[in-house]
Ligand SMILES: Nc1ncnc2c1ncn2[C@@H]1O[C@H](COP(=O)(O)OP(=O)(O)O)[C@@H](O)[C@H]1O
């Protein structure tokens with residue numbers, strides 16, 4: 058394990074509350090988002106603002122629509138013809154749902170970290186290089202430099218620098234997940250969309266990822282999906298509680314977790330603890 | 331209860347074990363018979379010379395013409411089948427991935443094509459050949475065998491590609507890859523070890539099939555030097571010689587069958603070797 062990163066990240070823990078004080082402008086705004094699959098109303102009139110350089114946690118029981126909401130944000134819903142998506146999602150000024158802008162470019166702004174790591178079927182090095190090359194970088198030295206930089210960003214460099222040309226299958230699941238994160242960061246996203254990124258990981262690897270997020274929010278806006286209440290409490294700067302495709306409560310975690318207003322949220326908190 | 335479970339386990343093991351070992355035994359038996367019956371005729375002359383005068387009455391020579399013809403046809407047809415099949419399989423799994431109904435319909439049709447007996451392909455190839463004003467030739471044989479094995483290639487490639495998890499599609503698209511980049515840089519690489527087996531299956535079917543080349547490739551004692559010349563093939567060499575009243579010639583039929591088997595084995599082992607060497611867990 059890379060101790061160095063976890064240490065810096067724990068320092069970050071101490072700084073974090075101060076950061077929280079400043080209110081950040083929102084850079085992603087969702088308006089009246091509805092998603093249907095046939096008659097099934099998966100997302101019901103979602104309105105949401107995501108603050109910049111903060112961790113927004115989407116919390117809720119399985120099947121409440123968290124993944125679908127996340128996939129709407131990088132247009133992966135396009136892959137499912139049965140899904141009918143309506144509404145607006147503004148990133149800065151652009152409504153990405155109703156734009157004719159280049160979809161790969163939109164997706165590159167939204168780094169995705171999925172539930173399970175899906176490394177590409179190439180070496181560790183090439184996984185990260187793939188992302189860098191997608192940004193048009195061709196110079197070998199520059200690619201080398203950036204591969205190292207991105208692997209360091211996720212605290213993986215020291216663990217893999219001697220086996221860069223091996224398959225990612227030789228890594229643990231937790232390392233693979235960080236490799237996928239490094240690959241995602243290589244396309245220079247503004248956001249990190251993380252869909253239950255620790256649910257397949259052991260506690261130690263989960264901790265590493267959590268600490269990374271605290272570090273990464275300095276440079277990225279993070280939207281973290283989880284159904285683990287404790288994780289939400291540890292990480293959230295802004296929390297959104299969902300149930301049956303609806304947003305039930307949202308706002309400052311201190312308020313939402315201490316004084317939940319809805320019975321659904323209260324119930325969830327009792328079961329979660 | 332515990333005892334009952336143990337008995338169940340034992341019975342299950344015996345049945346499954348019997349099934350697999352008897353299959354291996356049958357395969358071994360077939361190969362053994364072919365080699366025993368063909369042993370006397372199996373010689374370097376058989377492999378490295380074309381038929382000489384009176385070969386079909388027990389005279390000198392070998393079946394080099396058929397070996398070369400078969401290899402040309404099988405390699406040519408496999409090449410065409412890959413060139414047609416790879417894009418088709420990619421189309422099914424990249425562009426039609428959200429259109430399940432169309433996807434399944436195409437799969438169903440391909441399975442039907444796979445099931446059509448090869449004599450039907452032979453007859454179709456023959457009609458096509460006449461229509462194009464060609465005569466029985468290497469090219470006509472290659473085209474007919476390619477028709478026969480393309481559905482196999484598409485479906486087996488398709489099987490490989492369809493096992494690629496949707497999460498990997500999403501991961502590569504989320505990085506901002508286009509579908510083309512995803513197809514060529516991710517899916518083809520991911521599927522590579524599986525493709526080798528697929529190609530082998532097609533090659534084996536192609537080189538062993540007699541009916542499709544019966545009317546289209548012709549038969550000749552000469553080694554073809556051009557696509558428009560007729561070509562002999564091993565399955566037909568077996569077929570013709572096996573019908574002979576002369577025992578020596580019948581022995582040669584078995585020897586030819588043995589050569590065909592050896593070729594398939596060699597190709598299969600080589601492909602497996604390369605597939606292992608370049609498989610995912612062994613990247614360079
Ligand atoms: N492509 C789809 N077609 C039909 N139903 C879907 C599809 N995707 C998701 N759903 C349904 O939408 C609901 C929410 O799913 P999801 O967003 O995956 O929830 P979560 O991530 O919160 O567990 C579930 O009931 C699921 O069955």
Ligand SMILES: [Mg+2]
Pocket residue numbers: 120123124125252
């Ligand atoms: Mg989910």
